[in-house]
Amino acid sequence: MGEERDEEQKLAQILVRDDRYRRESYRFVQEGLEFTMQRRGRRGHVSGRDLVLGLRDLARERFGLMARTVLTQWGVKSTSDFGELVFNMIEEDIMSKQDSDTRADFADIFDFEEAFERDMTIEILD
Numbered sequence: 811m812g813e814e815r816d817e818e819q820k821l822a823q824i825l826v827r828d829d830r831y832r833r834e835s836y837r838f839v840q841e842g843l844e845f846t847m848q849r850r851g852r853r854g855h856v857s858g859r860d861l862v863l864g865l866r867d868l869a870r871e872r873f874g875l876m877a878r879t880v881l882t883q884w885g886v887k888s889t890s891d892f893g894e895l896v897f898n899m900i901e902e903d904i905m906s907k908q909d910s911d912t913r914a915d916f917a918d919i920f921d922f923e924e925a926f927e928r929d930m931t932i933e934i935l936d
Contacts, residue, residue: 820902828898831891835884836904839895842868843905855908858915861896862889866925878926889919 821836839861846856846864856864869877886892893916899905 817904820899820904824898824902828894831885831895831898832883835881835886835891835895836899838868838884839865839892839899840904858893858896858911859919862892862916862919865892866920869926875927878922881922881926888922890917892916 821833824836825833842865843856843861845868846861847853849864849867850856850860869881873880881887886895890913893913896905896907896916897913900907
């Protein structure tokens with residue numbers, strides 16, 4: 811319980827320092843990291859690209875056609891925003907990184923409109 815409270819305090823510090831993103835976006839990135847690691851079937855380092863692709867898939871699965879709208883309401887409008895969220899958490903020791911990891915690893919991985927609108931289909935069942 812103490813660790814969870816400590817993490818909440820760290821998140822609160824981030825939100826004071828950087829108000830571009832809502833608390834839910836940070837939780838989503840943490841859940842996306844778990845989702846990505848489970849999908850890969852192992853623990854360990856996840857690249858920025860792999861994490862962003864996992865976040866895309868989790869958003870589609872969880873929010874469907876509303877994914878882009880939900881993320882936008884949280885302040886997340888591009889893959890670079892995911893990098894900003896991750897590096898904010900790294901600065902507060904909520905997440906860790908390797909020396910080679912940079913914010914640029916998250917840039918231009920995919921286009922939000924394509925990923926969350928054009929590539930989404932509605933299946934009509936008879």
